[in-house]
Amino acid sequence: MESTPRDRVQTASRIGALVFVVLWLLSERLQSAIPFWLPFAILAAMEVEFVVRGIRERRADVEPAEPATMSRRLPGADDADLGWVETVDEEGEPILVPAAPRSTRRTRVPAILMLVVAIGLFVYAYRVDRDAGWSSVSATEQARAEKRFTAEAARIAGRNVRVYCDDAYSFTGVGSDAAGVAFISRGVSYLEPTICRSLYRIAFEGNLGPLDDAAFAVTVLAHEATHLRGIRNEAETECYALQEGVELGRRLGLGAETARALMEAQRARDLSDATVVRLDYRLPAECRNGGKLDLRPNDPQFP
Template sequence: MWENADRATVQAAFRAAALVVVLAWLFSDDVRAWVPIWVPIVLLLAAELEFVFRGRREAPRPAPSRIPPGPEDADLGFGEVVEDDDGIRFLPPPARPERRGRRLGWVVGAGIAAIIVLLAVRSDRGATWAVLSEEARTTAETRFTAEASRIAGKPVRIRCDEGYSFTGAGSDTLGIAFPGSGLAYLDPTICRALYDLAFAGDHRGDQRAADALVVLAHEAVHLAGERREGVTECLALQEAGPLALRLGMPEGTTRRILRTAFAERLSERTIIRAAYALPSSCRDGGALDRRPDDPRFPF
């Protein structure tokens, strides 16, 4: 069946399937949680390899013989000169019949694209902070405040910046603290990630969860009085471990994601994050090690 299948049809179907998998992986957190990143890459690579290898296996096509224009080419301008009782006149070519199959393909493709976009929008909307009820948001902010107060060692307040008044929509600022007022604002995406961890049992331990834990701990350390960004980030990485455990994340997952987060921050070389660079004392046994007896750093 594979050998007899039309190559163009098989390739189009396979590439369409690969594209659907890639788009689903890009837009859905659930798909990314279960499907490793190498799966969509392998699918796209397989589509290209099939194109190359199957093309090489096919026998060369014989050169077509020269065929003069016929009736099927009438719409290309090949009319006909006829002679009848009215004299000699030019008979224009008839219109070529419309190809319905091609239009149907465009309609089907547009429909599939619309479905993918709709699913992506619904998936993204369902994972936002604003979609939660007011009661759920209030309960979550109360929990975040309690955890931040525990890290800061004094009463502080945590608010989710629903209007992006302080963090800015689409900016790199995921949290901002006002130590004098004992108040910090978190980006809504951070609040939603923390909510999923603490209340929805989302313990997958991905980068989204790691960033949310570190951001909340970071702002809590600022509220405790530390103003140096690099030092604050180092202390936040260590506080994020106990915080994750209190929010229900398994210990093994917590240690894995924080080791990864620590390695990523050590390798950062961007100018924008220069102020957040970890100092040399941020290491096992260093001056900033809050658990010098524990060789597992940062947690």
């Protein structure tokens, strides 16, 4: 059976969904941005749509009922078992013609294999999601972690503040810092769940995790805590955060070298980030060793 456009679309969408799921499994960023069940839901919806359309089309094919009299139809696949089929020629005389060979029935194996692979990936993605997400941390542990993050933020802010992990994403996201938000007057900060998960990994599981994520998470906590100190300017805040981040990383359990390397990497990323959205965050020239924003002018190391 030759492949119809419909078959090709279906195959392409299956491959597309599969590629997406694999990418999702490999990218923590993608995992934090898109719930794991979404690609599966889209795939399932497409499969259902294909099946429903297929049934409808088959019905449409059957409907034009031919007269029950001796038909002039050509022998089809259904007649193959007979070998010869009786039909009528141009003049209406009955004749015998060899039946068309039964089309090699499309094997069901690929569909079943696809289903097995999809279910396997779903289970695996569910596990990854559960382990990677902040929701995988028990409520007691979450409370313990928030307490810890609060203490660290208070230390940087120099006053009583409160840090929450914003598991409902009600405050973090568009319109605030990339992964956190600080309300200076209330002394409250909300962090994105992925940030909390990374910080928890570092402070409570003794595991650095992906370097980029670790560096970013430490920076975000230091950044929001610096806001809570009363600093509103984003560039200044980020510059202080990179410096505070070194000590913060150490207090969270990282080695001195690692903590500094993370902040150096984050600084390099901040400097190379030329996106318009991040313009406010661009590190000022004074953010350097011995510059006006150097928190430790006598320390030759920066940040």
